[in-house]
Amino acid sequence: MDAPAPLAHTPLATRHRDQRLAELALATATAMAALPALAIVGFIIWKGAPALSWAFFTEMPVSGMTKGGIAPAIVGTLWMVGVSLLFSVPVGILAGIYLSEYAGNSRFARVVDLAIVNLAGVPSIVHALFGLGAFVLFLDFGTSILSAGLTLGVMTLPVIITSTKAALQSVPHPFRVACWNLGITRWQTIWHVVLPNALPGILTGVILQVSRAAGETAPVLFTGAAFYLPMFPTTVWDQTMTLSMHVFALVTQVPNVPENMKYGTALVLLGVVLCFNSFAIALRFYLRRRRKW
Amino acid sequence: MSQDLVAAPSGAAPARVRGLSLWYGTFRALDRVTLDVAPGEILSMIGPSGCGKSTLLRCFNRMNEQSYVRMEGDLEVAGYDVMSRSTDSLALRRDVGMVFQRPNPLPISIRENVLFGLRLHAPKTPRSVAEGMMESALQQVALWELVKDKLDRDAESLSLEARQKLCIARLLPLKPKVLLFDEPCSALDPDGTAAVEELMDEMRGTFTQVVVTHNMQQARRVSDRCVFMLMGELVEVAPTAELFTHPKDERTAKYIEGRYG
Numbered sequence: 001m002d003a004p005a006p007l008a009h010t011p012l013a014t015r016h017r018d019q020r021l022a023e024l025a026l027a028t029a030t031a032m033a034a035l036p037a038l039a040i041v042g043f044i045i046w047k048g049a050p051a052l053s054w055a056f057f058t059e060m061p062v063s064g065m066t067k068g069g070i071a072p073a074i075v076g077t078l079w080m081v082g083v084s085l086l087f088s089v090p091v092g093i094l095a096g097i098y099l100s101e102y103a104g105n106s107r108f109a110r111v112v113d114l115a116i117v118n119l120a121g122v123p124s125i126v127h128a129l130f131g132l133g134a135f136v137l138f139l140d141f142g143t144s145i146l147s148a149g150l151t152l153g154v155m156t157l158p159v160i161i162t163s164t165k166a167a168l169q170s171v172p173h174p175f176r177v178a179c180w181n182l183g184i185t186r187w188q189t190i191w192h193v194v195l196p197n198a199l200p201g202i203l204t205g206v207i208l209q210v211s212r213a214a215g216e217t218a219p220v221l222f223t224g225a226a227f228y229l230p231m232f233p234t235t236v237w238d239q240t241m242t243l244s245m246h247v248f249a250l251v252t253q254v255p256n257v258p259e260n261m262k263y264g265t266a267l268v269l270l271g272v273v274l275c276f277n278s279f280a281i282a283l284r285f286y287l288r289r290r291r292k293w
Numbered sequence: 294m295s296q297d298l299v300a301a302p303s304g305a306a307p308a309r310v311r312g313l314s315l316w317y318g319t320f321r322a323l324d325r326v327t328l329d330v331a332p333g334e335i336l337s338m339i340g341p342s343g344c345g346k347s348t349l350l351r352c353f354n355r356m357n358e359q360s361y362v363r364m365e366g367d368l369e370v371a372g373y374d375v376m377s378r379s380t381d382s383l384a385l386r387r388d389v390g391m392v393f394q395r396p397n398p399l400p401i402s403i404r405e406n407v408l409f410g411l412r413l414h415a416p417k418t419p420r421s422v423a424e425g426m427m428e429s430a431l432q433q434v435a436l437w438e439l440v441k442d443k444l445d446r447d448a449e450s451l452s453l454e455a456r457q458k459l460c461i462a463r464l465l466p467l468k469p470k471v472l473l474f475d476e477p478c479s480a481l482d483p484d485g486t487a488a489v490e491e492l493m494d495e496m497r498g499t500f501t502q503v504v505v506t507h508n509m510q511q512a513r514r515v516s517d518r519c520v521f522m523l524m525g526e527l528v529e530v531a532p533t534a535e536l537f538t539h540p541k542d543e544r545t546a547k548y549i550e551g552r553y554g
Binding site for chain 1 (some may be wrong): 354
């Protein structure tokens with residue numbers, strides 16, 4: 001047999017150079033993603049912080065919304081998010097459980113899965129039109145917190161279902177087998193073992209959708225958000241101002257609004273969303289630490 | 294015990310298999326298997342990978358209940374007609390528990406693991422009774438001395454061997470009649486294996502035990518009788534010593550000589 005031909009090695013210097021180039025490219029891309037986010041937050045704080053005061057949070061808007069506070073918008077946002085959660089959390093979690101634990105891999109389950117994934121990609125303005133048609137007109141809830149909240153709920157449902165399903169499926173299968181083998185029903189297994197262990201993941205999904213519901217404007221635009229309504233809502237049949245709608249109104253619809261009021265409102269909206277998100281992160285951190293596998 | 298834990302019809306053989314066939318889709322994994330398991334014995338099942346020994350074991354408490362599985366024949370375990378639709382899987386599995394290859398304790402405390410089955414089958418069991426059952430279960434698997442001071446620690450904090458013993462212990466408060474072991478030692482080191490085998494030996498007579506193993510020496514050490522399976526077929530069943538020294542079937546002889554498998 002002939003001696004094998006010597007292998008043609010790439011020069012080490014070339015490989016080291018490629019390694020450095022790759023690292024540089026990755027770091028640059030990360031910076032490009034992070035910078036705009038930081039810039040937006042920084043800019044809004046810089047422009048909006050001067051508007052913040054106790055009165056800004058607690059008072060009604062006055063003088064055609066060019067003066068006063070944004071209290072009803074803050075309260076209205078919380079109402080809408082609350083109603084949307086009351087609908088989307090139970091429905092979403094139960095549907096997620098069904099799809100993860102019961103539906104298996106049947107054709108039906110796959111079709112439902114596909115539908116949900118596609119629903120998650122539907123633009124919010126389309127959800128808004130659906131909400132107008134279904135809740136405001138057909139079910140005759142009128143333009144109200146209920147209609148807007150349900151519209152937001154429908155919008156957030158797909159992600160809640162998907163993240164619930166993913167969280168349940170990340171619970172190791174042997175836990176389920178252990179339970180079934182003890183003569184424990186599927187539901188008892190889910191309730192006592194699977195669900196508690198999936199909770200961090202489920203909550204993270206839910207709370208991220210809370211911040212989305214708080215921030216979206218389109219779905220509430222013609223289902224329940226009021227342009228100017230300087231009072232607190234008292235029932236779900238009321239209309240209400242919301243932060244997202246208020247920003248939209250101040251920026252595009254109302255003349256002579258001081259600049260810092262616009263940015264101040266945006267800053268409060270950002271603050272509310274960031275609060276929800278930090279809460280989600282803290283909660284997940286806490287629950288993960290208790291997780292035992 | 295609560296009214297829910299009505300005993301299964303007694304007096305019957307722990308397991309009675311008659312002409313049992315099983316298909317995974319179109320693949321025939323069991324081919325007309327006939328077998329009787331005697332009360333209190335340790336029966337081992339050996340054979341090369343894919344011979345159907347685990348499949349047979351899993352039939353005993355319906356652990357392969359997927360839609361693509363089709364079965365034919367008669368199977369009676371712990372007095373339950375396993376093939377009958379009217380037999381409740383929950384009751385069957387309460388009386389016929391399985392220990393798996395990889396220890397799979399639940400992500401809860403040691404105490405909760407042992408009592409988990411009891412809590413859900415008989416939630417009104419008084420605390421003192423439950424505690425007593427937990428202690429005797431842990432005693433029975435020789436784990437009590439090790440864990441009595443840390444019952445509230447996570448089960449995951451135990452060694453593999455102790456976890457496997459815990460998985461045996463958690464079956465015991467349900468008063469099972471038959472214990473099934475599916476390669477119970479293949480994840481354990483030699484010490485752990487010896488400990489589990491010793492445990493099985495001590496439970497001889499108390500429970501009927503069926504153990505599937507890849508390890509012929511293990512079958513030889515622990516079992517009273519041994520089944521040799523090949524390609525879904527039960528080739529031979531005999532007292533263990535006899536099967537290993539005077540196999541009747543040529544295929545058994547070749548397998549235990551290590552000619553294949």
